[in-house]
Amino acid sequence: MSAQRTMTTTINTLMRQLKAILAYVVRSYASSSKPIAQEAKHPEVMVFKNYTPIDLLPFDGNGGPYANFAGHDASRGLAKNSFDGDMLTDPKDSIDKLEDLTTEEWESLREWEQHFGSKYLFLPDELQLKILAQLPIPDLLKATVVCHKWNELVYEGSLWSTINVTPFYKTIPIESILKLIKCSSRFLKTANFRGCIQLTGHGLRTLSEYCPNLQVLIIKDCRGLSAASIAHFLQRANELKVLDVSGLDTMKNSSLTSTSLNKLERLNMSWCRNMTGSGILSMITICTSLRYLKLNGCSQLDDITMSSLGTYLPNLSHLCLAACTSLKDSGLSSFLKNHSAFHLTHLNLSSCAKLTDVSLRNIAIYSTGISHLELAGCVLMTDLGFTFLSPRLRSLVHLDLEDLQHITDITVKTIANHQPHLVRFCLSNCTQISDDGIAHLVLNGICRELQHIELDNCTITDGVLKSIAMYLEQQQSKLTNSSLFTFKPRKINVEVLDCSNITEIGVKEALAKASPMLTIKSFYSFQSEAVSTTHDDEVDNIHRHHSGAQTRRRDPSAGQHHGSGNCIIL
Template sequence: MAPNTKKSKGRKRMFLGLHRISSSPSLAKMRPYKSSSRASMSCVSLHSSYDPMSSSSLNSELSQQFSTAPTSAANSPGPATPTFDLRPRARTLERNLSSNVGLPFGVHPVSPGLSEGTIAEEDYFSCAGTADEVQDLPRRKNFNFWNDMPSEIRIQVLSFLTPREVVRSSRVSKIWYDFCFDGQLWSRLDASEYYRDIPADALVKIISNAGPFVRDLNLRGCVQLREKWTLKGLIEACGNLENFSLEGCLIDRASVHSFLLQNSRLVHINVSGLPAVTNAALKIIGQNCPKLELLNVTWCQNVDTRGIRKVVEGCPNLKDLRAGEVRGWDDVAFCLELFERNSLERLALTNCDAFTDQALSALIVGVNGEKDWDTGRIICPPRKFKHLDFTRCRQLTDASIQLLAHNIPDLEGLHLAKCNQPNTLPATWITDASLTKILPTFPRLTHLDLEELENITNATLSAIATSPAANILKHLSISYCEALTDAGMVPLIRACRHLERIDMDNTRISDLCLIEAAAAVRERNRQAAKKVVGKRGVAQDVHIGLRMVVYDCPNVTWMGVREVLSRNAEVIRPPSHILLNPASASFSSTNIADSPTYCHEVISLKAFYTWQPTINEHSKRVHACDFDRARRLERKWAEFMMLGEEASQGGRRRRRRMREALEAMHGEEGVVDANGVAVRRRRARSSPLNGGNSCTVM
């Protein structure tokens, strides 16, 4: 081969070599080769004018060594080993070639270093084309998947990591460090989940770098920033906040004012429990934050209704006001201003002892309103309240609570827990007289808290069960209402079919309530089974449908708890009549025992503390869909409780019989000691030694 000829590589080399591949019959047509020279298959190209009838000396020569004709005998020997030399060799060509038959296109017939009529012969894929026709493929540039990726996509990838994972990923390299602390990743900075683990320096760096991008900043409980608020650029970095929470932080007054002055787009502000928040801070909010919708100043000792008035006047969009344990709620003029604006949807006044009947009356119906002589109610526009929290407002009585009737049609949550003031006359407490009047007027009520209202009876429960909101009520708390019994609770559980939580501790309910609750949840499961009865392969999904708190209820026994555990471990399967009907379900041919288990609800129970470990273990097995082990645990626990009762009853019976036997033997009154053993006690007798006036106790 010529030294200047460029040798092809790769796929082109293979395609060029295909021109030299042939079989032995195709050599008969190759006339340019001399008959005297030895032929080779490695340098003959395929030709379209193949004539199998033509013959030559070359054909006869190769036919003896590479015969392709089928043999007649089954045990014919294979082809003989070729006798000629297979190494590359030179062959002679005729000088005048009519055509380049047998040579690849673009290859010169004569190579330098050999005679004019000879050419070096090589293997199949060694022939190369000309420099114009054969070119090397351009090598692909090295592609760095991460570095060549657009920055927007990299930020999007990192956004799926948790904040803790993002901070740990910053240790990979400097490039990763810059991307992990990019502000676009921290548009929502919520440190309430990891505030104990993140150091102050890392938190300061995140806030400083991501300041302009942060919209939601929640630093709840970040006490490690106590000495960092004065650092230059920390507070100034955050200027576009919308949601802001500093609950539980240790921060000075100047830093709070700086945050409020630099963020005029605030919508939610939570500064509960901060001594640094004063009426001056609320004045800044009223002047600088016109878009405010939520304000939480609960437990702010230096705040009163004078500062809240500034917020109400400057923030027309205020809908949620949480001012628990704030002084000054006996100001009737301020409550009247809230009545005239009528923009609040949630009002939480927990532990506001100053909130009186006069203030509540001004808040609900105003002052000196016109009265409707037909109904006896004051005519006023309906209030927009959806949630009212008057927990521990001990100055409220039935007189003001009755004003809620027919004036708050959209009320969803009502909290009147612990409103009865101790050491006062029961006539000033909240009783059935007001509750039975207002509860039927709340058609959207979902949360009701009546904890520690000791004067309410089953009449209140009957009012709840017959109210329009009975079908949508979800949360009910009647703890420490000692006058409530099964007569009121059983109809309530039957009527409220969507209850999710009932707190009934320290009441007089019995096992009937637990049995009724288990039956109600079972009915929910049946309704759910009917909805998915035509579906195939419904996965098991056990979830809590009802939470019940029944500890310290003296009438609740282990048998009621066992009923709940038994219902929780019950397997919900398709109805048998549907499985046997081919036209009603796609899995009708399956057996009932092999039918799929449907999604169903269970009851989460909190009972007597010695039973609670067994209840927790049973719930764990039920949630793992291990119903066999759950049923076995329930059965063993029931056997254990029955053996304990039999043992205790037998012990009492034996002690009673022993005492009766001793009394019959000695004719005296039997006595049982601390260990339950009968002892003898002799009556005092007169002694003749002291004249019969003294006695000796044996």
């Protein structure tokens, strides 16, 4: 019995201990059910900065083993395993080409490159090219002297789909041009050498040899080119779509005899004084895809050439014939009759002094899709021609009638009554235009989209400015008081330079009434701005002298100074 009692006591003791352990475990689990929140830490940021050798010149290396190389190209010293001073090159000189290194020295240099590549962060070539592609051309060329690697990457062809020497066209040497052409190779699509007289016939021949995929070429005013080199290039420019050879006396009829420009869409041959009608004929029979043609200053446009332009160029939408002094009504008529009525949208006939009202009638009949029409200097055109044109050609957006001395308010009113899309209207030096015609144009006509009116050297007075200002003020008032925006507010810019009947008081009163909806460009605008600027500069100087603080210029549109806020400096 005693043994059995002892066994029972032992079992009870064990059970109590197990219960205590279980209770402790349960309590511990319950107290730790919520995980301890740890604050998130951003990974360490690594900041990179690129240095040129010249930037590193002040760095002394703290007496380290490579201190000699600080700010210099270390390639030669590493190749020869020498830290001597004569192994260094001046960082301001061109990069060391290492042409005299032996095979063993090249191998040593590669080993050093591998050593540093494994020790320091290395960007793949693809990423470096993407970074270099964001640089403008002057900075890109400067990067060639940083190191051998960058010199190699900068002249990678994929970076040179466009060559534009405009920022340094006067200073870039022909050697640099040739190197760019050769490295760009098949990647080059656009080349702009405008005004670069260093470009020679050899450069143009190199361009045709290395860059067969070129689509845009601008060689305007490149007077170092010969007729033979231009012809050689055009014979091989199978992919060319845009060509600008304006201003080249070396552009002759022979340059176009055997071209392969069947993909050409835009051509500018303005002021090529040695081009005649026969040369233009040989060109247009090949370039049948032309949409834009500029022949300004071509003095030998006869009726046969104009007729062929209409026949062979059915897709032509932009035609510029300004200052073609030989162009007559019969020649323009031949072109218009043979060309599609709706394709032509832009026509520039400025300074074609032999054109008369007959041409206006032909334009109205045969070209009903024109939106931009420039007739400045066509001095033989009169009210009769425009009263016939305007009701039949109602798509005009831009109309330039500068120097047409024979037109009167009759022309202005008929245009006002029939041109709902007109945005820009030039009547400068039309001395028979009066206040009545301009007031009708703005107040009573249907030209609700008109934004810009040029009236330089006209006989208008302050009255027309006042009428326009009152009209715009009323429109603004209606817009402010109306809960429904049934129309959009108009903004009109008026140019009245050299108008002897326009006074300073008239300009200021008009602007005070209608600003900012009305902008006036006049002689008094220039004076007002000059006086205001001088006064502000004086105030600035006084404040800098006495307190060292800079005075911010007044907002011209603030307060009551409406005149200076909307006057344009000439």
